[in-house]
Amino acid sequence: MGPPAARWGAVTLALLFAATLGGCASTPANISLPSDAGAATPAAEAADVRVSAVKWKRVKPQCKGECPAVEVDSVAFPGIPRLTQLVDHVLAYMTGIDSKQRGPYETLDEYAQYFWRTAQPRDSTHFNARVKDTVGDYIVLELRTEQYVTGAAHPIPATQYLNWQRSAGRVMALDEAIIPGREQAFADQLRKAYNEWLKTNEAAQRDPDAYARAWPFHVANNFAFTRDGVTVKYQAYSIAPYVYGQPELTIPYRDLVGVFRPEVLRGLSGE
Numbered sequence: 001m002g003p004p005a006a007r008w009g010a011v012t013l014a015l016l017f018a019a020t021l022g023g024c025a026s027t028p029a030n031i032s033l034p035s036d037a038g039a040a041t042p043a044a045e046a047a048d049v050r051v052s053a054v055k056w057k058r059v060k061p062q063c064k065g066e067c068p069a070v071e072v073d074s075v076a077f078p079g080i081p082r083l084t085q086l087v088d089h090v091l092a093y094m095t096g097i098d099s100k101q102r103g104p105y106e107t108l109d110e111y112a113q114y115f116w117r118t119a120q121p122r123d124s125t126h127f128n129a130r131v132k133d134t135v136g137d138y139i140v141l142e143l144r145t146e147q148y149v150t151g152a153a154h155p156i157p158a159t160q161y162l163n164w165q166r167s168a169g170r171v172m173a174l175d176e177a178i179i180p181g182r183e184q185a186f187a188d189q190l191r192k193a194y195n196e197w198l199k200t201n202e203a204a205q206r207d208p209d210a211y212a213r214a215w216p217f218h219v220a221n222n223f224a225f226t227r228d229g230v231t232v233k234y235q236a237y238s239i240a241p242y243v244y245g246q247p248e249l250t251i252p253y254r255d256l257v258g259v260f261r262p263e264v265l266r267g268l269s270g271e
Contacts, residue, residue: 049139051131052076060116068119070112074129075141083164086171087141091127094145094158120150132161135225137267138172139164142224159233159246161224165267174221177264185259186251187219190232193249194239203241215239225268229253230260 054074059067074091076084092111095103103114108127115125128144141162148155163172178186194217198204204211217239224231229252236242253265 048134049080049131050078052078058112060119063121066121068115068121069124070108070115070127071124072108072127074108074127075131080139080164080169082169083139086162086164087129087143090160090162091129091143091145094143094160095125095147122148122150124148132224133226135227135268137165137167138225139166140224140226154242156236157246158235159222161222161231161233163223163225167267172264174223177260179259179261182259186256189251189255189259190219190249191217192255193232193251197247197249201240201244203244215241226250230256 052075054072054076057069057071059069074087088107092105092108095111105111105114126146130142132140132142134140141164143160143162144157146155146157165172220232220234220238222233224233229250231248231250234247236246240247253268257265
């Protein structure tokens with residue numbers, strides 16, 4: 001497993017793949033829905049979206065004693081097969097280092113088969129996906145992985161948000177939401193939220209200069225539309241030590257007028 005910053009190059013590639021899904025005529029048959037009997041629950045409502053649970057847990061076949069394990073607690077969308085495929089695909093990509101070093105897998109089922117060939121006895125990977133919320137035209141998803149490597153001090157978590165635009169049938173990327181030329185204005189608003197977050201960070205308060213050198217601010221593009229504003233999620237070790245988890249910064253929508261495209265803000269209000 002590589003450092004978090006390197007692994008997220010693979011997720012970027014997966015999201016580029018997502019942009020092509022809107023033009024696909026059908027969904028491939030090899031997505032990880034569910035291959036284990038009894039793994040799915042009937043469709044239910046998550047906000048205003050029909051959702052089915054996809055749950056399964058496996059250990060390496062024919063393994064005895066301590067064995068590698070894969071556990072999935074994900075979601076499927078009976079009315080949106082392309083989104084179901086995307087969730088499965090991005091979760092699998094979230095385990096990789098980059099497209100050249102990542103294993104030859106595209107789905108969670110394929111990942112499990114690769115994992116049995118490469119994992120050490122105590123290695124494990126947990127996958128989770130849920131509907132975080134629905135906001136206007138968007139279904140907002142939170143995808144999480146937690147990977148434990150034998151001998152490591154602790155698991156490595158990672159989170160990816162997906163903002164699925166229902167009317168377009170695709171994921172909205174951050175640079176598509178921002179008015180061209182207003183990228184610095186977005187960065188300024190994000191730094192403002194970051195400065196507020198620093199006030200709650202004891203390590204930064206003790207020695208601000210040392211903290212800024214060790215954990216410098218940068219703009220991340222892992223964002224979620226929420227009812228309170230745009231939330232940007234940072235990975236572990238990105239802008240803070242591991243003990244601080246995966247920090248979140250939220251920018252209120254009122255501060256994004258003139259920064260985000262008007263049609264995006266209208267879509268968030270359901271207009």
